[in-house]
Amino acid sequence: MKDHRQHCLNCNHIVEGKYCSNCGQSNKTGKITWMHLIKDIQFNFLHLNKGVFYTVVMLFAKPNKVISDYIIGKRVNYINPLQYLLLTASFYMLLVHYFNVLPVFSNTEPEAGIDFGKVYAWYYDHYSFSLLFTIPFFSITSYLIYKNKGYSFLEHIVIYLYIGGSKVILLMIMYPLFVKWNLDSLLNSMQLVLFIYNVWVLFLLFRSRSIWLDLLRAVACVLSSFLTPILIMIAIIALLGHL
Ligand SMILES: [Zn+2]
Known part of the structure; x- marks a missing residue:
């Protein structure tokens, strides 16, 4: 029966x-709704200590488990993904503005009228804000590339809220190293670490039969996600320069 x-x-x-x-x-x-993501935050502030540490550790140990658990409805052990990003972003702002650990981009030459040193400085100063701005682009790209996996656009937003929060944590770990050695080359290493983390999460989350095809798909997904907001930002900067 x-x-x-x-x-x-x-x-x-x-x-x-x-x-x-x-x-x-x-x-x-x-099923996750926009209302759920927003409403859940107020509830969670009262119980914040509960899932934070576990979620952070799990996002670096088994990120695919956190994300798929959350999406299928096993949520009580994890912090709400939107809250996770807001929390890490707040720590980031605190770290950058009060402890002044932001990397200095001294050796950059203006190219084609754009001073990339200033663009980078603004980008890292407002990293958490920039991240929120790029999440829809990353999510729409992964939604299209992994359409056959059956996740909704909002579920891809959840994936990138978790990835985004962890990227902020990775940057906070790497900034002191950057300041200590003041290496401009470390800038690329930081981006590489964030890139590898992103690819690794997508790879684990969307496993199929072939390791190499999965890897290629994840790399292609992250690369094309980067291009969309960069193209739009360059267009906006160029446009502002002409005004
Ligand atoms: Zn239960």
């Missing part, structure tokens, strides 16, 4: 009230 009782999406325990008596997840947990 089929069991018609409602089961908790997080732990599969039978739920009767508003919350699961076994793990505490809300009984109303379902």
